[in-house]
Amino acid sequence: MDKPTTKRIWRCAKYYFELCLAKGQSSDTVREKRGGLKKFFLWCIERNVTHIDQIDLDLMDEYAGYLHAYRKPLDGQPLCPAQKRNLLTFVKTFVKYMHIKKLLPINALENIELPSNGQQIPKALYTISEIELILEQPLLFGVKGLRDRAILETFFATGIRRGELVKLDLDDIDFGSKLLRVHGKGKKERLVPISLRGCEWLAFYTRKVRPMFAFIGTGKALFLANNGKRYLPGKLSDMASQYVKLAGFDRTGACHLYRHNTATTMLDNGADLRHIQEMLGHASILTTQLYTHVSRKKLSEVYEATHPSAVKGSGLF
Structure with a gap:
C-alpha cells in the first residue's frame, strides 16, 4: 500500500x-x-x-x-x-x-476526554418458548427453510456472533465431541459446546441440504447462501429478522437474540460467569457482566428469599 x-x-x-x-x-x-x-x-x-x-x-x-x-x-x-x-x-x-505513520508531527487527540459509555442492557429479550416459535417458521419454506433452520439452531445452541457463523467451515464441527471451532474477533479461536439437537440439525444440513446449494467454487464454507457462497453478515441478519416477524413479534431482534438468550438462560440456571465469558468469546468479563442485569430468574429468587418485604408478606391478611 x-x-x-x-x-x-x-x-x-x-x-x-x-x-x-x-x-x-x-x-x-x-x-x-x-x-x-x-x-x-x-x-x-x-x-x-x-x-x-x-x-x-x-x-x-x-x-x-x-x-x-x-x-x-x-x-x-x-x-x-x-x-x-x-x-x-x-x-x-x-x-x-x-x-x-509520520503523516502528523504530533498526536493532537492524545489527551481527548471521551464520554462515558453508559451501561447498555441488552434489549428485546426472548423467552425459550418464543425462540421455539421463531425456530418453527423456516419449516414453511422447503429446502431453503431447512437450511435457515439449521443456521438458527446453530445460533440457538452456541450463542456465537453473526460474523463468527459466516466464517464456519465444514471441518469446524466435531460431531463426536459435540464441539464447534469458532473463529472469533482478533483471529482468536475457541471451542464452543454444541447440543445434540444442534449437532443433529448440522448433520442433516451437511448431508442432505448443503449439496443442493454447493457448486465448484463453494469450498469448505459451512453455511451457503442461495448463490452457493458464504453468507454476507447483512443478508444473514435479514433472513433471521424475517422469521422473527413471521412468528408475530414486533420487537427488534435477529442473529443476536440467540446470543442474549444463551447468556441470560445459562446465568439463570447457575452457570459461572467465567464459563459464559469463554463461551461467548468476550475479551473482558465486564462485557459478560451486563447480562447479570437481565438474569431475572436468579434475581427474583434471591429477592423473594432475602428482602424483608417479600419474606414477611403484605400483612393484609
Whole structure:
C-alpha cells in the first residue's frame, strides 16, 4: 500500500482502512470504522476542514457537541452514549495512526476526554418458548427453510456472533465431541459446546441440504447462501429478522437474540460467569457482566428469599 503524499482527510482515511485490513481486522470492523469516519468527514467538509492537521481538541469538542444534538432521521431519537463514544473513538484512533505513520508531527487527540459509555442492557429479550416459535417458521419454506433452520439452531445452541457463523467451515464441527471451532474477533479461536439437537440439525444440513446449494467454487464454507457462497453478515441478519416477524413479534431482534438468550438462560440456571465469558468469546468479563442485569430468574429468587418485604408478606391478611 502506498503512503499518501497529501494530508487530505479521506485520502488518509483510505490508507488507514488498508492498514486495518493488513493488520487482520475483520471486514465488519473496518466497515464500521469507514462509516464512522465518513460521518466525521462529511461534518468536516461543511466547516472547511479538509486536512488531517486541522483536527485538534477544539474541533473535536465541536464534533462532540454536534453528536450530542444529533437526532436519528428514522425515529428522531438521540444517539446513545456508546454510539457517541464510538464515533469519537474512530477519529481518535485514526489520528493516532496518522501520527504513528509520520503523516502528523504530533498526536493532537492524545489527551481527548471521551464520554462515558453508559451501561447498555441488552434489549428485546426472548423467552425459550418464543425462540421455539421463531425456530418453527423456516419449516414453511422447503429446502431453503431447512437450511435457515439449521443456521438458527446453530445460533440457538452456541450463542456465537453473526460474523463468527459466516466464517464456519465444514471441518469446524466435531460431531463426536459435540464441539464447534469458532473463529472469533482478533483471529482468536475457541471451542464452543454444541447440543445434540444442534449437532443433529448440522448433520442433516451437511448431508442432505448443503449439496443442493454447493457448486465448484463453494469450498469448505459451512453455511451457503442461495448463490452457493458464504453468507454476507447483512443478508444473514435479514433472513433471521424475517422469521422473527413471521412468528408475530414486533420487537427488534435477529442473529443476536440467540446470543442474549444463551447468556441470560445459562446465568439463570447457575452457570459461572467465567464459563459464559469463554463461551461467548468476550475479551473482558465486564462485557459478560451486563447480562447479570437481565438474569431475572436468579434475581427474583434471591429477592423473594432475602428482602424483608417479600419474606414477611403484605400483612393484609
